[in-house]
Amino acid sequence: MARAVPETHGEILAAAARRFAVTGYKGTSLQDIARAVGCSKATVLYHFANKEALLSELMAPAIAVLEALDARLAGTTGATAQEIAGEGFVDLAVRFRRQIALLRGEFPDLLQQPAFAHVQQISERLIAAFAGNSDRPSARIAALVVLAGIAETCAEFIDIPDEELRPALLAVVRRALEPVT
Amino acid sequence: MARAVPETHGEILAAAARRFAVTGYKGTSLQDIARAVGCSKATVLYHFANKEALLSELMAPAIAVLEALDARLAGTTGATAQEIAGEGFVDLAVRFRRQIALLRGEFPDLLQQPAFAHVQQISERLIAAFAGNSDRPSARIAALVVLAGIAETCAEFIDIPDEELRPALLAVVRRALEPVT
DNA sequence: TCAGGCGCTGACCGATCGGTCAGGCATGCT
DNA sequence: AGCATGCCTGACCGATCGGTCAGCGCCTGA
Structure with a gap:
């Protein structure tokens, strides 16, 4: 018989997700989560090697979906790329609102961490797709x-139903x- | 004759503006600035009462312009409000890019500070104006x-010329x- | 000439951060 | 019964944070 194991690991993960979404990664201490x-x-540090490992486990599903979107984007151009990127990213952002919220303002810093190794390049390809692969500065700015705007809005409207936001x-x-x- | 006074005060202010814009308010220590x-x-603490005072002095001009925009918005509705808010906010965001950059991800926290007492309400009125004073959720989301999006983009494109960005x-x-x- | 104040500094403070570690307690296997 | 292992903890660590303070050198007005 398996020992009646406590679900502390999962509880910590859930609590961390909630706290991070409100006060950000840096702004949330391990003490807060505990x-x-x-x-x-x-x-907390018995179940997770360190604070970064906690973040990685929390972001893994979102990053997997982001990588899948990036794969679907390969080889597309122009209006097709715009449409796929738009639908894909809106869908991702709505589904993973909490994960997006915890990145607020810490995106550049957090990108340095190993868990986000590819995210930087993927987000650059996403921007290129949104621009319809145009080099015009105005297209890249848009x-x-x-x-x-999508990311911030999803982080802000954390409670309204998906079918309204999307x-x-x-x-x-x-x-x-x-x-x- | 006035003593040949060192310009340390201004130098600190300038350095703080540069550092804050890169690493954010919380992410920049007084040691970094020094x-x-x-x-x-x-x-640094001889010239400024505390870290918050440094921030206040840095944000004051931007907040003054924001308040002026809010005043011009009073009494407008619909497409007029959208146009004034659009032109006004784009102008403000482009001019005060560094100040916007330092707010990244810390907007909710920093709003609590006395120096930003009215900014919360002003930004809500700005959103209403962008929505053309419509109550429809889709208008508010847009x-x-x-x-x-404008704020983040201005913070990101910190170096391209105004006449291209605006x-x-x-x-x-x-x-x-x-x-x- | 000299007292006074301005600009500035190193040393220090308490708080908090992420992280370590030895050990306690309960449970399950032999 | 006795041992091992999993889960958990309080106490502690060094680093860093914002902020304080006594005092130093130098310029200036009287």
Whole structure:
């Protein structure tokens, strides 16, 4: 018989997700998380090697989906790339709102960590896709406005239902992006 | 004759602006700023009562312009409000790119500080204006995407010339906002 | 000439951070 | 019964944070 094992690991993960989404990664201490779970800080570090490992495990599913989107983007150009990137990213951002929220303002720093090794390049390819692979500065500017705007909006509207948020975001994307010439 | 006074105060302010824009407010220590200036941390605190005072003095001009925009917004509705908010905010964001950059991800926290007492309400009125004073969720979502997207984009493109950034942003705004019905 | 103040500094403070470690307690296997 | 192992903890560590303070050298007005 398996020992009636406590679910502390999962509880810590869940509490960390909630706290990170509100106060950010740097802004949340291991003490905060331990308090939310009702255990000691040492227990948190018993279940996770360090704070970074906690973050990695939390972000893994979102990053997997992001990589899948990147794969679907390969070889596309122009309006097709814009459409795939738009639908794909809106979908991802809505589904992983909490994970996006915890990145707020810490994106550049967190990209340095090994767990996010490829994310930097992927986000650059995403911007290029939003720009319809155009080199025009105005297209790239529009792409960044859309990308960053979606992310921030998803992090902000953390409680409204998916089926309300998603179509509204998609409508904005389709209006905002520069048409490919 | 006035004593040949050192310009340390201004140098600290300038260095702080540069450091804050790169590593954020919380992410920049007084030690960092002192090192950039070439003085001691105690000197920084001799010229400024505390870290918050440094931030306040840095943000004051931007907040003044924001308040002026808010005043111009009073009494406007629909497409007029959208146009004034769009032009006004793009202009502000481009001019005060460094100040916007230092707010990245710390906006909610920093709003608590006394120096930003009114900014919360002003930004809510700005969003309402971007939405053309419509209550429809999709209009408010589009408004937030535009507002946050502009801010983030300005913080990101810190080096390209104003005359390239401004028209591109204005074009995105005009495309992206939901037309008033 | 000299007292006073301005600009500045090193040393120090308490708090908090992420992380380590030896050990306690309960459980299951032999 | 006795040992081993898994889960958990309090105490502790060095680093860094924002901030304080006594005092130093130098310039200036009287």
